[in-house]
Amino acid sequence: MTERKKPYPFDVFEPKWQAIWDDQKTFKTPNPGDANFDASKPKYYVLDMFPYPSGAGLHVGHPEGYTATDIVARYKRMKGFNVLHPMGWDSFGLPAEQYAIKTGQHPAITTFQNIDNFRRQLKMLGFSYDWDREIATTDHDYVRWTQWIFLQLYHSYYNTDLKKARPISELEAQGLSRDEIDAKRLAYVAEVAVNWSPDLGTVLANEEVEEWKSKGHTVERRPLRQWMLRITDYAERLIDELEPLDWPESIKLLQRNWIGKSEGAEVQFTINGEEITVYTTRPDTLFGATYMVLCPEHPLVDTICSDEQKAAVAAYREECASKSDLERTDLAKDKSGVFTGAYAINPVNGNQIPVWIADYVLMGYGTGAIMAVPAHDERDFEFAQKFNLPITQVVQPPSEDINWQGYCGYEGTSINSDFLTGLPTPEAKATMIQWLEEKGKGNKKVNYKLRDWLFSRQRYWGEPFPIVWEDGHHKAIDESELPLLQPELDDFAPTGDPRGPLVKATDWISYSETAQRETNTMPQWAGSCWYYLRYLDPHNEYRFVDQAVEEYWMGSSKQAGGVDLYVGGTEHAVLHLLYARFWHKVLFDLGHLTTNEPFHKLVNQGLILGEDGQKMSKSRGNVVNPDDIVLEYGADSLRLYEMFMGPLKDVKPWATKGVEGISRFLARVWRVAFRENQEGKWELNPKLVSGDSAEESKILPSRKELHKSIKKVTQDIEDMSFNTAISKMMECTNTMTSAEQVDVTDYATLLSLLNPFAPHLTEEIYSQLRDIFPQLPEGQLCQHTWAVAEEKYLIESSVTVVVQINGKLRDKMEVPVNTSKEEIEQLALNSERVQSFIEGLTIRKVIVVPGKLVNIVAN
RNA sequence: GCCGACGUGGCGGAAUGGUAGACGCGCUCGACUCAAAAUCGAGUUCCAAAAGAGUGUGGGUUCGAGUCCCACCGUCGGUACCA
Numbered sequence: 001m002t003e004r005k006k007p008y009p010f011d012v013f014e015p016k017w018q019a020i021w022d023d024q025k026t027f028k029t030p031n032p033g034d035a036n037f038d039a040s041k042p043k044y045y046v047l048d049m050f051p052y053p054s055g056a057g058l059h060v061g062h063p064e065g066y067t068a069t070d071i072v073a074r075y076k077r078m079k080g081f082n083v084l085h086p087m088g089w090d091s092f093g094l095p096a097e098q099y100a101i102k103t104g105q106h107p108a109i110t111t112f113q114n115i116d117n118f119r120r121q122l123k124m125l126g127f128s129y130d131w132d133r134e135i136a137t138t139d140h141d142y143v144r145w146t147q148w149i150f151l152q153l154y155h156s157y158y159n160t161d162l163k164k165a166r167p168i169s170e171l172e173a174q175g176l177s178r179d180e181i182d183a184k185r186l187a188y189v190a191e192v193a194v195n196w197s198p199d200l201g202t203v204l205a206n207e208e209v210e211e212w213k214s215k216g217h218t219v220e221r222r223p224l225r226q227w228m229l230r231i232t233d234y235a236e237r238l239i240d241e242l243e244p245l246d247w248p249e250s251i252k253l254l255q256r257n258w259i260g261k262s263e264g265a266e267v268q269f270t271i272n273g274e275e276i277t278v279y280t281t282r283p284d285t286l287f288g289a290t291y292m293v294l295c296p297e298h299p300l301v302d303t304i305c306s307d308e309q310k311a312a313v314a315a316y317r318e319e320c321a322s323k324s325d326l327e328r329t330d331l332a333k334d335k336s337g338v339f340t341g342a343y344a345i346n347p348v349n350g351n352q353i354p355v356w357i358a359d360y361v362l363m364g365y366g367t368g369a370i371m372a373v374p375a376h377d378e379r380d381f382e383f384a385q386k387f388n389l390p391i392t393q394v395v396q397p398p399s400e401d402i403n404w405q406g407y408c409g410y411e412g413t414s415i416n417s418d419f420l421t422g423l424p425t426p427e428a429k430a431t432m433i434q435w436l437e438e439k440g441k442g443n444k445k446v447n448y449k450l451r452d453w454l455f456s457r458q459r460y461w462g463e464p465f466p467i468v469w470e471d472g473h474h475k476a477i478d479e480s481e482l483p484l485l486q487p488e489l490d491d492f493a494p495t496g497d498p499r500g501p502l503v504k505a506t507d508w509i510s511y512s513e514t515a516q517r518e519t520n521t522m523p524q525w526a527g528s529c530w531y532y533l534r535y536l537d538p539h540n541e542y543r544f545v546d547q548a549v550e551e552y553w554m555g556s557s558k559q560a561g562g563v564d565l566y567v568g569g570t571e572h573a574v575l576h577l578l579y580a581r582f583w584h585k586v587l588f589d590l591g592h593l594t595t596n597e598p599f600h601k602l603v604n605q606g607l608i609l610g611e612d613g614q615k616m617s618k619s620r621g622n623v624v625n626p627d628d629i630v631l632e633y634g635a636d637s638l639r640l641y642e643m644f645m646g647p648l649k650d651v652k653p654w655a656t657k658g659v660e661g662i663s664r665f666l667a668r669v670w671r672v673a674f675r676e677n678q679e680g681k682w683e684l685n686p687k688l689v690s691g692d693s694a695e696e697s698k699i700l701p702s703r704k705e706l707h708k709s710i711k712k713v714t715q716d717i718e719d720m721s722f723n724t725a726i727s728k729m730m731e732c733t734n735t736m737t738s739a740e741q742v743d744v745t746d747y748a749t750l751l752s753l754l755n756p757f758a759p760h761l762t763e764e765i766y767s768q769l770r771d772i773f774p775q776l777p778e779g780q781l782c783q784h785t786w787a788v789a790e791e792k793y794l795i796e797s798s799v800t801v802v803v804q805i806n807g808k809l810r811d812k813m814e815v816p817v818n819t820s821k822e823e824i825e826q827l828a829l830n831s832e833r834v835q836s837f838i839e840g841l842t843i844r845k846v847i848v849v850p851g852k853l854v855n856i857v858a859n
Numbered sequence: 860g861c862c863g864a865c866g867u868g869g870c871g872g873a874a875u876g877g878u879a880g881a882c883g884c885g886c887u888c889g890a891c892u893c894a895a896a897a898u899c900g901a902g903u904u905c906c907a908a909a910a911g912a913g914u915g916u917g918g919g920u921u922c923g924a925g926u927c928c929c930a931c932c933g934u935c936g937g938u939a940c941c942a
Binding site for chain 1: 860862863864865870871872873877878881882883884885897898899900921922923924935936937938940941942
């Protein structure tokens with residue numbers, strides 16, 4: 001790359017201002033109780049999703065959201081808010097651990113190096129974070145409180161009457177047994193089928209399986225004893241309390257679908273005198289239940305299976321057990337199953353129906369058993385066809401055109417259904433539920449797709465559980481023993497032992513003569529579940545966050561949720577945002593927090609694609625490195641370009657030519673203030689004037705444009721429509737560029753509008769101008785008050801009114817602002833062009849929109 | 860399959876139901892220069908221009924539709940036997 005002259009000297013002043021902000025702690029935010037805290041100002045908490053500090057460094061996607069929040073943060077400060085704008089690191093994670101295994105280097109070392117690199121890159125972009133609040137989830141001090149929160153979960157249960165978490169001590173007081181209590185904890189142990197990767201030596205979340213498989217790792221299904229968090233108890237609240245939040249409707253929907261609420265009934269069938277419960281959303285179709293299906297893992301399978309079918313059933317169960325969730329769904333097209341030899345009695349008509357097992361019924365949802373109604377369920381229909389099972393129609397579709405066979409989901413009228421016959425579906429459902437409840441054969445039931453959260457991992461680089469095992473029972477260690485750090489290990493490699501690599505630390509494991517430590521660690525989600533709370537009070541040694549501080553930053557009497565603005569990618573629409581909401585609610589229930597929701601307003605930035613319109617990836621070779629862009633065009637150009645590309649939430653392709661355009665714009669802003677002299681030095685542009693040297697007529701066009709810009713930019717920032725704000729500032733700059741004179745205060749005001757977007761350039765120009773024009777207000781622009789548009793400069797004396805004939809544009813005319821409707825109509829009709837078009841036509845109607853247009857309807 | 864978002868110049872994108880294409884990129888021409896770069900100025904939806912056409916397609920509502928309604932097509936994202 002050849003070194004060419006910079007269009008303006010960003011390479012000199014950008015590092016200079018970054019150093020000033022660092023040294024003077026310009027963006028340090030005091031807490032309530034701190035010396036220079038101003039309680040009269042309203043608060044505003046702007047949060048970014050903190051990054052995982054990968055070895056690859058910052059991606060251009062990071063500065064997109066981070067610039068948006070930085071603009072808002074700087075704007076709100078100028079508007080007179082106490083602004084909290086922190087940054088930190090989500091620094092536990094599998095990649096660091098894999099790298100450690102490969103190189104033998106401790107993951108803490110690479111993690112710290114990566115954090116240093118990320119911090120350098122973020123500072124290079126001039127974000128106004130309060131770096132004194134920086135945290136990393138791997139900090140010992142942070143781990144301590146993550147573990148403390150886990151203990152809050154461990155020591156709580158969900159009280160279904162109060163619909164909130166309550167301390168376990170309440171159950172102890174009720175005299176419940178140890179096992180009964182353990183079965184109610186929000187953090188509990190269960191034997192579950194997991195995705196185990198022998199070569200990674202850990203279980204993986206369902207959504208991680210694909211990724212690691214593609215990297216050549218093997219993943220298998222096996223039952224393991226795991227820590228679980230009882231998020232399902234919160235399913236209802238996680239749906240209901242989403243409602244008042246200012247989130248994109250599509251994200252709310254995504255969460256609702258993920259939680260998957262459905263309303264129906266549980267129905268008791270009997271097999272050989274034993275009761276078995278099924279769940280259905282269509283109790284009105286009970287008369288059409290012609291067979292029953294249990295999932296292969298159902299506990300009743302062994303007891304009901306007939307001798308003749310034992311071998312076949314056992315073979316089928318084995319086949320299913322070896323399949324992963326993924327393989328099971330891959331084979332979704334083709335139904336498989338085996339007859340158990342048993343028959344169930346349908347409670348509504350006493351019919352004997354065959355009981356099958358099939359893998360299209362899942363253990364984890366409902367009761368793991370279904371009544372099959374092949375006439376009105378697509379899957380049951382397929383299955384019944386394949387195995388020649390009877391099909392009985394019990395719902396008449398709403399229209400003759402609809403084929404009832406296997407057609408599901410419609411509501412119609414019950415037929416062939418005894419006491420339900422003739423009833424429309426909603427009434428039939430209600431009637432059936434009432435009948436079941438009266439006979440003690442079933443009840444109304446709400447079900448959720450959401451499963452409990454599998455919370456353990458078999459990794460080294462994660463928070464250890466503050467738990468020990470004694471006599472086969474788990475128990476919490478004391479809070480005073482926190483943080484419980486991982487032992488030092490030279491070898492982190494997986495052993496194949498499903499307890500994880502920590503089993504190698506024999507000294508560490510041994511807690512006492514009789515007790516041993518839990519060797520599982522927490523998933524990466526743990527740290528990201530509450531980091532926004534630790535920012536509030538990051539150095540507190542006594543509490544995870546001080547109560548008064550938490551109440552100030554998170555509390556609000558008017559809105560739901562504490563963080564005023566949260567910006568991040570859609571990839572976290574469900575998991576992170578659901579997990580964080582869950583933890584927040586538990587802490588709220590236990591009295592530790594003031595709001596029941598963490599994030600009031602959520603905005604998702606859109607993905608930035610490569611120049612080729614494809615997703616950026618190393619293999620495609622279309623990755624843009626922010627370091628390169630900053631070197632060539634400067635940080636302000638990168639910031640501005642990413643905001644100018646298009647609406648924040650849209651997916652949009654990168655174009656380096658576009659960065660050049662933005663760089664030209666910033667150079668134009670610079671050249672309103674400075675011009676190059678003979679020696680190539682920048683000197684004051686003589687068009688900048690003040691006081692007596694200003695000629696009203698020469699400075700007025702710029703001033704008018706400026707005030708329009710103030711209005712537009714203010715509104716656009718409020719709407720987070722940054723691209724249009726920038727185009728308005730471009731227009732204003734263009735006006736000043738071509739003006740003969742510009743009043744220096746007008747120009748300074750433009751700089752203050754641009755300051756949140758391009759902080760380095762604007763501070764540099766302003767500080768230089770203040771040396772020449774001492775009448776300008778003191779201090780950095782970012783500490784000034786946001787400009788207010790003056791009405792007198794917004795008023796125009798005349799407007800362009802367009803004249804349409806039958807909706808087609810035919811003429812334009814310039815009229816004084818206050819011209820009456822009647823006058824405008826007359827002027828339009830008198831226009832020569834209009835005359836030529838309406839010649840020979842009859843005018844039917846004339847519509848006049850004052851100040852805008854005239855539409856003449858004629859034929 | 861289902862759910863959601865989106866379809867506007869050569870490109871990124873603007874448009875409270877009221878002048879479609881702001882602003883920027885690219886391109887063309889001009890000024891400056893020995894020359895180039897940079898910069899500044901003019902132009903740039905299509906058609907040679909007038910007329911006309913034009914916001915994925917077809918209908919509808921309206922004096923007037925990119926915008927509202929119905930149907931369809933396409934692209935992207937999420938989800939996947941949830942009974």
